[in-house]
Amino acid sequence: MSTTIEPTPTPERHAMGKSMKRKEDPRFIRGHGRYLDDFTLPGMLWMSLVHSPYPHARIVKIDKTAALAVPGVVAVLTGEDLAAHNLAWIPTFHGYDKQMVLAVGKVLYQYQEVAGVIASSREIAQDAAELVDVEYEPLDPVVNPFQSRDDKIILRDDRENKTNHIYHWEVGKREETDAAIAASDVSIKERIVFQRCHPAPLEPCGILADMNPATGRLTLYLTSQAPHAHRTVVSLVTGIPEDKIHVISPDLGGGFGNKVPVYPGYVVSAAASVVLGVPVKWIETRTENLTTTGFARDYHMDVEIGASKDGRVTALKVATVADHGAFDAAADPTKYPAGLFGIVTGSYDFPTAFTELDAYFTNKAPGGVAYRCSFRVTEASFAIERGMELLARKLNMDPSELRLLNFVKKEQFPYPSPLGFVYDSGDYHMTLRKALDMIGYEDLRKEQAEKRERGELMGIGISTFTEAVGAGPSKHFDIMGIKMFDSAEIRVHPTGSAILRAGTKSQGQGHETTWAQIAAEELGLDPQNIMVEEGDTDTAPYGLGTYASRSTPVAGAAIAMASRKIREKARKIAAHLLEAAVDDVEWTNYKFQVKGQPDHALTMQEIAFAAYTNPAPDSEPGLEATYYYDPPNLTFPYGAYIAVVDVDRETGAVKVRRFLAIDDCGTVINPMVVEGQIHGGLTEGFAIAFMQEIVYDESGNNLNTNFTEYLVPTSLETPHWETSSTCTPSPHHPIGAKGVGESPNVGSPAAFVNAVMDALAPLGVQHIDMPLTREKVWHACRQAATA
Amino acid sequence: MKISVTVNGKRYERDVEPRTLLAYFLRESLGLTGTHVGCDTSSCGVCVVVLDGEKAVKSCTMLAVMADGHEIMTIEGLVQGGVLHPLQQGFWDQHGLQCGYCTPGMMMTSWVLLKQNPNPSEAEIREGLSGNLCRCTGYQNIVKAVEQAAAAMQSQPVETVA
Amino acid sequence: MFPAPFDYHRPGSLDETLVLLAQYGGDARVLAGGQSLIPAMRFRLARPAVLVDINQLDELAYVREADGMLAIGALARDAALERSSLIESSYPLLFDTSAVVADPVVRQMGTVVGSLCHNDPSGDWSVTALASRAQIVVRGSTGTRVVPIDEFLVDSFSTAVAEGEIALEVRFPSPPPRTSGSYQKIERKVGDFATSAAAAQITLGDDGTVAQIGIAIGAAGPTATRVADAESALRGIKPTKDAIRAAADAARKIADPVADPRGSVEFKKDMAGVLVGRALLAAFERLGVGGLR
Incomplete structure (x- = not known):
């Protein structure tokens, strides 16, 4: 199966495609990053939250007396206090539901926010929060969606519809799919659960709210992946005019989707600052982070695939039950209640498909955020990649052969998928072949066969996923009605340096570097002298923020387009300076020249100076542009991942011996940054596959309330990553880029699980749900031994 | 007190x-x-x-x-006389940080690690840093950063500031 | 999260420490490394009214051999053992243990004696102390006692140290020639307490039979547990595969773990056996006894 891969030719570029060291790093490596808790203001007070110990209970009484008596306590706020300001409830992001800020009437999940204590120090706020005396009348909890489904206990008595069912969503052809599967030679069906997990960035969420009574302006320092969206939400909820709200999202210590929603702690702090007229700060504890803020996944998916006996897939059906917790706070675009789950046909050319999803309330924390994932693409990719593995086994076919047989072919792009997407570009065969070649797949299979003879458990797992990222075209994508465009504003200064502002917000992705590289590439300027600024709603153009791998596909495009607008203006200035007709001036080699006359050329720096000192007659002085980019389509990054594992039969321990990730994210802006994103995403995928889970016990208690139980892998558990790439640029993106930050987290869980299941195949094990703990693997080995 | x-x-x-x-x-x-x-x-x-x-x-x-x-x-x-410490240089050169939140702690742990073991292997670095979590980098470039710093410190011992 | 308020004392001498402990009795907690106590106080699971910080008592920060014993003082950090060539060469069981307690940063503050006093049922040092038949030196205002480890570990999070007393030192008998040991731990990740753990220490006689042996398991009961049946079965015989298997089964039998997120009772009982088998195997192999796999 050895194939020679031609290297993708890359023309020598000025700024893009280079592993430029990051411009943001000098402050971080000196300890001079400015994260939320680093901000303090004179007269600042602290807020601490009181949480419910019960998953479901009526609130009988809240007695503030003892808390208010603590010296230093300024106020204790409850849901009733907020109700007086119409702030007891706020709408959820997609607008279908609302959520409590502080519990009114009853609590719906353990750790729900019940009261907020405002005090002169963090310590006093915590001391007093312990003294808020809440009397509860416990109610029976509903702790899984299957129990929720029977509606014996109705959780949300605030809603008109007395049912726990939130919505039904479906796409595709049900009857045709059912018939095709029934008529198939071979089919598989499996319940595949993607467990509840949590993004858990190392910096928790927080706010410093500062109402200035003199100016009437409310400044919110906020851990926000979407500062403009948050400004709009605050204005809509409070009625404060949007010009009186200033959101500053400073350096973020990771986000991964956790810092997209609006949380009760934000609202309580902001309300307290408005009422008291002084700054109020709230910094989440790790426990609050894990128990109350945006969880992810919690999809229970029934996957069915039909195929002919020679292995051609005929149909795919996935029926999902989703656990949304107490409020429907999933951060999905309005028209996509199940996000982009329709990508579930993956990289394969299914003649037909159908998927449906039912979402339910339970007595668990709300959320459903896109955790290092474009809206539910991770769940979908896991379902199809596990499904294909099960099909390969049923067909007794090598899983790589099954994939190569069924891939969408290069010449089929743009490829309309049966569930409604139009994939932009890809060459799945090339990428998988490269992966098989690089890892030495045939040799590994030989080694595995020898080991199996000796009774040793070795497994090889493949995942060849396709993502849908870069939401999105305004025709389809909005959040609370706001279309999901993004923006860039570039001002070139007289001396040829520039400032670039965008509506996105880096959380570690390196925008200060990569955004500068895009603009520098388009303008022929020095990326070192293009300052990038994000996260300040007073200065940045309106954008929807950074999540769902949308920054490069959307804002990256806006930067290129704004640069091109500048270039068009610069062309006119160049023509004026070169005393040539505009049409005779061409952009060659990062300079403007009179056509065919390299001696008559001007750099952008020279033109910038002229824009301020010698502007063309009848033209506006200055050199700047703003661009709002509405993408024509999503982008579809993909990859081929292979994991190799060894399993210790006695203890169930899994050793990931090798992991190779070949990613194709189209045009690469900064290979070093892309590789870093892939390492990080693979590590989170590894964590999800083997250790990360938010578990609730039968009584509704959260069992993973801090880092001693919610397990983040260390350098010692984390495997060594091997990476490489192929490049099929997006044909509709100005620079051909697709987005990459989430691919490794989307694609890798299935590779890990497929590898472990492959190792356990001789024992007859079909499927184990993540996380693949030692005990689960041990249990499977032991059952096989006693069978 | x-x-x-x-x-x-x-x-x-x-x-x-x-x-x-x-x-x-x-x-x-x-x-x-x-x-x-x-x-x-x-x-x-x-x-x-x-x-x-x-x-x-x-x-x-x-x-x-x-x-x-x-x-x-x-x-x-860590900066002495305006010059970056080899660890800082290593983290920057090797893309050993993304969001930067774990970075100070990583460097402090690495500083002690290199003081005790000036020429650590990859395995020793991974072991030595296993009390520090990173959610962004997957650790691989952090290991490289510490390796670079170790090499730099061996070839050019940092002067002890009196 | 922040501890509830407390009074803080930092005595300059052991005598002063004992006076404070006598004065405050059950209201006081001794603060050494603080790696278990301070997080517990932040969660307000521990609310001592008085902390007696002994970190100034540098004279307790020793690891030394004397009178046929390795003595580890109350302020000796885990990391001191991990980096000691004496421990590496002569106390393989302790060396193994020192490398897997908590995480490498926590080990730079955490102390061996503090860990024993905390007596977490899943702690590491108590398992190793049992297998190597350690003793704890406990001092109160009325005098000093030397408590064998089996008597020291009273119940989960409870030891023989009484109110007003302080554990000053743990002593490990210096191993005779032809002694080795091994510590085996299953943890979900670095920094976790043991899902299951086993320690074994073996001294071979001149004829190749087992002269002295200690076997203990952790996370398998309210405290670390000695596998006495396995010890007596192996004592006086030459090791065999079957004997190791029987020792592992004895551990499975005696293990009495609780189910928690680290694992079920069934899993932990089996792991106690697997790890005892592996600890014995490693210890014998370190002594040059092969053919046991």
């Missing part, structure tokens, strides 16, 4: 409550916000500082009063 702590070579006298955690003392009493806090269980290591030039300690699991009479080095003390 009055305490006297030398931080990054400078002596500070402050009045603190006994329950004040060292991390918050550094951040709030001294304004050295390069030391971060990420959990309450001594798990994440973003708060690591160097105690008495020999121990990497989690400063959120140490009381400020325990540092009375001791020397602390924080990330802000």
Whole structure:
């Protein structure tokens, strides 16, 4: 199966495609990053939250007396206090539901926010929060969606519809799919659960709210992946005019989707600052982070695939039950209640498909955020990649052969998928072949066969996923009605340096570097002298923020387009300076020249100076542009991942011996940054596959309330990553880029699980749900031994 | 209670409550916000500082009063004479950080690691840093950063500042 | 999260420490490394009214051999053992243990004696102390006692140290020639307490039979547990595969773990056996006894 891969030719570029060291790093490596808790203001007070110990209970009484008596306590706020300001409830992001800020009437999940204590120090706020005396009348909890489904206990008595069912969503052809599967030679069906997990960035969420009574302006320092969206939400909820709200999202210590929603702690702090007229700060504890803020996944998916006996897939059906917790706070675009789950046909050319999803309330924390994932693409990719593995086994076919047989072919792009997407570009065969070649797949299979003879458990797992990222075209994508465009504003200064502002917000992705590289590439300027600024709603153009791998596909495009607008203006200035007709001036080699006359050329720096000192007659002085980019389509990054594992039969321990990730994210802006994103995403995928889970016990208690139980892998558990790439640029993106930050987290869980299941195949094990703990693997080995 | 702590070579006298955690003392009493806090269980290591030039300690699991009479080095003390420490250079060159939140703690732990083991293997670095969590990098480039720093420090020993 | 308020004392001498402990009795807690106590106080699971910080008592920060014993003082950090060539060469069981307690940063503050006093049922040092038949030196205002480890570990989070007393030192008998040991731990990740753990220490006689043996398991009961049946079965015989298997089964039998997120009772009982088998195998192999796999 050895194939020679031609290297993708890359023309020598000025700024893009280079592993430029990051411009943001000098402050971080000196300890001079400015994260939320680093901000303090004179007269600042602290807020601490009181949480419910019960998953479901009526609130009988809240007695503030003892808390208010603590010296230093300024106020204790409850849901009733907020109700007086119409702030007891706020709408959820997609607008279908609302959520409590502080519990009114009853609590719906353990750790729900019940009261907020405002005090002169963090310590006093915590001391007093312990003294808020809440009397509860416990109610029976509903702790899984299957129990929720029977509606014996109705959780949300605030809603008109007395049912726990939130919505039904479906796409595709049900009857045709059912018939095709029934008529198939071979089919598989499996319940595949993607467990509840949590993004858990190392910096928790927080706010410093500062109402200035003199100016009437409310400044919110906020851990926000979407500062403009948050400004709009605050204005809509409070009625404060949007010009009186200033959101500053400073350096973020990771986000991964956790810092997209609006949380009760934000609202309580902001309300307290408005009422008291002084700054109020709230910094989440790790426990609050894990128990109350945006969880992810919690999809229970029934996957069915039909195929002919020679292995051609005929149909795919996935029926999902989703656990949304107490409020429907999933951060999905309005028209996509199940996000982009329709990508579930993956990289394969299914003649037909159908998927449906039912979402339910339970007595668990709300959320459903896109955790290092474009809206539910991770769940979908896991379902199809596990499904294909099960099909390969049923067909007794090598899983790589099954994939190569069924891939969408290069010449089929743009490829309309049966569930409604139009994939932009890809060459799945090339990428998988490269992966098989690089890892030495045939040799590994030989080694595995020898080991199996000796009774040793070795497994090889493949995942060849396709993502849908870069939401999105305004025709389809909005959040609370706001279309999901993004923006860039570039001002070139007289001396040829520039400032670039965008509506996105880096959380570690390196925008200060990569955004500068895009603009520098388009303008022929020095990326070192293009300052990038994000996260300040007073200065940045309106954008929807950074999540769902949308920054490069959307804002990256806006930067290129704004640069091109500048270039068009610069062309006119160049023509004026070169005393040539505009049409005779061409952009060659990062300079403007009179056509065919390299001696008559001007750099952008020279033109910038002229824009301020010698502007063309009848033209506006200055050199700047703003661009709002509405993408024509999503982008579809993909990859081929292979994991190799060894399993210790006695203890169930899994050793990931090798992991190779070949990613194709189209045009690469900064290979070093892309590789870093892939390492990080693979590590989170590894964590999800083997250790990360938010578990609730039968009584509704959260069992993973801090880092001693919610397990983040260390350098010692984390495997060594091997990476490489192929490049099929997006044909509709100005620079051909697709987005990459989430691919490794989307694609890798299935590779890990497929590898472990492959190792356990001789024992007859079909499927184990993540996380693949030692005990689960041990249990499977032991059952096989006693069978 | 009055305490006297030398931080990054400078002596500070402050009045603190006994329950004040060292991390918050550094951040709030001294304004050295390069030391971060990420959990309450001594798990994440973003708060690591160097105690008495020999121990990497989690400063959120140490009381400020325990540092009375001791020397602390924080990330802000790593630059000497305006020159980046080889660890800082290594993290920058090797893309050993993304969001930067774990970075100060990682460097402080690495500083002690290299002091005790100037030429560590990859396995030794991975072991030595396993009390510090990183959610962004997958550790691989952090290991490379420490390797680069170790090599740089071996070839050009950093002068000890008197 | 922040501890509830408390009074803080930092005595300058052991005598002063004992006076404070006598004065405050059950209201006081001794603060050494603080790696378990401070997080517990932040969660307000521990609310001592008084902390007696012994970190100034440098004279307790020793690891030394004397009178046929390795003595580890109350302020000796885990990391001191991990980096000691004496421990590496002569106390393989302790060396193994020192490398897997908590995480490498926590070990730079955490103390061996503090860990024993905390007596977490899943702690590491108590398992190793049992297998190597350690003793704890406990001092109160009325005098000093030396408590064998089997008597020291009373119940989960409870030891023989009484109110007003302090554990000053743990002593490990210096191993005779032809002694080795091994510590085996299953943890979900670095920094976790043991899902299951086993320690074994073996001294071979001149004839190749087992002269002295200690076997203990952790996370398998309210405290670390000695596998006495396995010890007596192996004592006086030459090791065999079957004997190791029987020792592992004895551990499975005696293990009495609780189910928690680290694992079920069934899993932990089996792991106790697997790890005892592996600890014995490693210890014998370190002594040059092969053919046992």
